[in-house]
Amino acid sequence: MPHLHIESFKPLTLPTRCGDVEFLFQADYKDDKEGALIATRYKGREFFLVHKKGDTKELLKSDKITRPSPNFILKHALLAYAECSGSVVLDSNVDNAPENTHLKTHDALKTIQFFADNFPREQEVRIEVGFGSARHLLHQAAANPEVLFIGLEIHKPSIEQALKQIVIQNLTNIMILDYDARLFLEFVPSNIVGKIYVHFPVPWDKKPHRRVISEDFLRESERVLCVDGTLELRTDSENYYRFALETFSSPAISRFDVRKNQEIAIVSKYEDRWKKMEKNIYDVTFTCETESPEPDMSGNFAFSSTPIATDALGRLSKETYKQEWGFIHVERIFRVGEDGGMLRLAMGSFDRPESTYVLVENGSARYFPSLPVRTSANLKAHILLDELLHG
Numbered sequence: 025m026p027h028l029h030i031e032s033f034k035p036l037t038l039p040t041r042c043g044d045v046e047f048l049f050q051a052d053y054k055d056d057k058e059g060a061l062i063a064t065r066y067k068g069r070e071f072f073l074v075h076k077k078g079d080t081k082e083l084l085k086s087d088k089i090t091r092p093s094p095n096f097i098l099k100h101a102l103l104a105y106a107e108c109s110g111s112v113v114l115d116s117n118v119d120n121a122p123e124n125t126h127l128k129t130h131d132a133l134k135t136i137q138f139f140a141d142n143f144p145r146e147q148e149v150r151i152e153v154g155f156g157s158a159r160h161l162l163h164q165a166a167a168n169p170e171v172l173f174i175g176l177e178i179h180k181p182s183i184e185q186a187l188k189q190i191v192i193q194n195l196t197n198i199m200i201l202d203y204d205a206r207l208f209l210e211f212v213p214s215n216i217v218g219k220i221y222v223h224f225p226v227p228w229d230k231k232p233h234r235r236v237i238s239e240d241f242l243r244e245s246e247r248v249l250c251v252d253g254t255l256e257l258r259t260d261s262e263n264y265y266r267f268a269l270e271t272f273s274s275p276a277i278s279r280f281d282v283r284k285n286q287e288i289a290i291v292s293k294y295e296d297r298w299k300k301m302e303k304n305i306y307d308v309t310f311t312c313e314t315e316s317p318e319p320d321m322s323g324n325f326a327f328s329s330t331p332i333a334t335d336a337l338g339r340l341s342k343e344t345y346k347q348e349w350g351f352i353h354v355e356r357i358f359r360v361g362e363d364g365g366m367l368r369l370a371m372g373s374f375d376r377p378e379s380t381y382v383l384v385e386n387g388s389a390r391y392f393p394s395l396p397v398r399t400s401a402n403l404k405a406h407i408l409l410d411e412l413l414h415g
C-alpha cells in the first residue's frame with residue numbers, strides 16, 4: 025500500500041488546492057494520539073488520506089474504505105500533500121512515475137455508480153466473480169465478442185493487470201469493477217445475465233461467512249439469470265464443494281448439476297497449480313428455470329432536514345444497533361472543524377456489511393465521499409441511522 029513516512033505532520037488550511045489535487049476538510053480522530061483523515065479530490069475521485077501519529081515518525085497513507093483506483097491517483101495525492109504542507113519525507117514506497125498510459129487510455133474500469141445509474145442491457149451480460157489473473161475473463165471475451173463481460177475483483181493488482189491486457193488485446197466487451205461480488209448482484213436487473221462464473225473462490229474455511237457463495241448470493245443469481253442461464257462454481261476445495269452442494273440444495277426451485285475433473289477451454293493460474301498437485305476439481309452448475317420480477321428498491325439516502333443536535337454523534341459512540349434485516353455499528357467518531365463531526369460506520373446486512381462515512385456539519389448530515397450502495401439492507405440501515413441522528 026503506497027505510503028510516506030514524514031518527520032512531522034503539518035496540517036493545511038482547508039479547503040485548498042495543491043496543483044491539480046484538492047484537499048477539502050480534515051477529520052481528526054477523537055483520540056489526539058491517533059491522527060486525522062484528509063478528504064481529497066483528484067481526477068473526479070474523492071477519498072481520504074490518513075495521517076497516523078507515531079513516536080519517531082509519522083505516516084501518510086490511504087484510507088482502506090475509500091481508497092481510489094488506479095493506484096496512481098493515490099500516489100499523486102500523497103506526494104501533493106507532502107509537497108504543499110512542506111513535510112519532510114523520511115522514506116516512502118511512492119514513486120513519482122507518470123500515470124500508467126494503459127490505465128489512462130481505456131475506459132473498461134467502471135464505478136458502481138455507473139451500474140447503479142444505467143445498467144447496460146443492450147446485449148447478453150456474463151459476470152465473472154474474482155477473476156484473479158483474468159485468463160478466463162480475457163479468453164471468454166475474445167471468444168464471444170457479442171457478449172458483454174463484467175469482471176468483479178477486489179484485489180487491485182489483479183485489476184491493473186487485467187486492464188493492461190484489455191488494452192493490449194484491444195477488447196471492447198469487458199467492464200471491470202473493483203467491488204465485492206456479494207453486493208454487486210443487487211444492482212443487476214432481473215433476467216438479463218447468461219452466465220455467472222465463480223472460479224476457484226477463496227475457500228474461507230475459518231470464516232465461512234466471507235464466502236461468495238451463500239443462500240443470498242444464490243437467490244440473487246437466480247433473479248438476475250435469464251431462463252437457462254447458469255451460475256458456474258469451479259473449485260478445488262472439497263470443503264467448499266460440499267458447502268456449495270448444501271447451499272444449492274436448499275432453495276426448493278433450484279436445478280443443479282455436479283461434475284468432477286471436467287476439462288475447460290482455459291486453465292487459470294490456480295487450476296494449473298492444483299492440477300500439478302493432482303487435486304480433484306469440482307464443478308457445480310446451477311441452471312435458472314424461472315423468470316423473476318424486478319426487486320422493490322424504493323427509497324433513497326437523503327437525511328431528513330430537521331437539524332441534528334450537536335451531541336448526537338457522542339450518543340452513538342461505538343454502539344451496534346441490530347435488527348432482523350441487518351445492523352449499524354458505529355466504529356469511530358471524528359471531529360471536523362469547530363463543531364462538526366464524522367462517523368465511520370459498518371452497516372447493512374450481516375453477510376455483506378458496507379463501511380461508510382457520514383459527515384455532520386451545521387446540523388445536517390451527508391455520506392462522504394459516496395452514497396452507500398443501493399441495497400435493500402442499506403436502505404433500511406439508512407432509515408435507522410436517520411432516526412438515531414435525529415434522536
Ligand SMILES: C[S@@+](CC[C@H](N)C(=O)[O-])C[C@H]1O[C@@H](n2cnc3c(N)ncnc32)[C@H](O)[C@@H]1O
Pocket residue numbers: 153154155156157158176177178179182203204205206222223224225226236292293294295
Ligand atoms: C483464489 S482466486 C481465483 C482467481 C481466478 N478466478 C482463478 O481461477 O485463477 C480468488 C479471487 O477472488 C477474489 N475475491 C475474493 N472475494 C471476492 C469478492 N467478494 N468479490 C470479488 N472478488 C473476490 C480474490 O481477490 C481473488 O483474486
